[in-house]
Amino acid sequence: MTQTRRQFVGTGLAVAAAFFGLPHIANAAQLEEAIAAFTGGADMAGDGITLIAPEIAENGNTVPIEVDAPGAEAIMLLAAGNPQADVCTFNFGPAAGSRLASTRIRLAGEQEVVAIARMPDGSFKQARQNVRVTIGGCGG
């Protein structure tokens, strides 16, 4: 079988990606799994949820994150590029004054932070933001 140069380079890149990027590839599947476990595969709207995260975080050990989804009953935070995608889930009770919560999280490196809100009517909303991290927070 003959192979074009383009195919050869492509295979080489795929092998390199599999070799160096394995945790990330494994994690993409894990992210989808975590999202599916929360939403049951439902469609997600992009509005009605605000995720506030720094564009550049100097220290990946403590990255301030704020999420606000008016009317939501639960909000899940995910970090796509961490060894484990789940970060935390906020479940709001009847005495909650708003659907806003903020916390500080760890990020292993530059990656996308995902927030998904579950509304009382069973619909879902999501927001994503990319965060660049100067010093990773997983102490590899």
Add this chain to the structure above:
Amino acid sequence: MAENVVPRVRVPRDASAGEAVSVRTLISHPMESGQRRGSDGNTIPRSIINRFTCEFNGELVIDVTIEPAVSTNPYFQFDATVNETGTFAFTWYDDDGSVYTESADITVA
């Protein structure tokens, strides 16, 4: 095993009825993620706070499920609606089975 775990909460001293007050909580805890390796090259076992709840007069304000990606000394800020004078009860659940509690009073005019 986590040592010197100290919960700290900040709630306004008084509020008007029906007001949404901002609640800030922090607990000193190493939140060992289970990803790090010690000087002997072995993985340090996971030891985190896995759940945090806040109730006001027995009514749930927020219940947070926590994974290792939450930073050392987990900090949470959220809002609570207060309709009457009462007490906030905060509870943190550790992986090792320990439960840490803290409370704060608020006077509603």
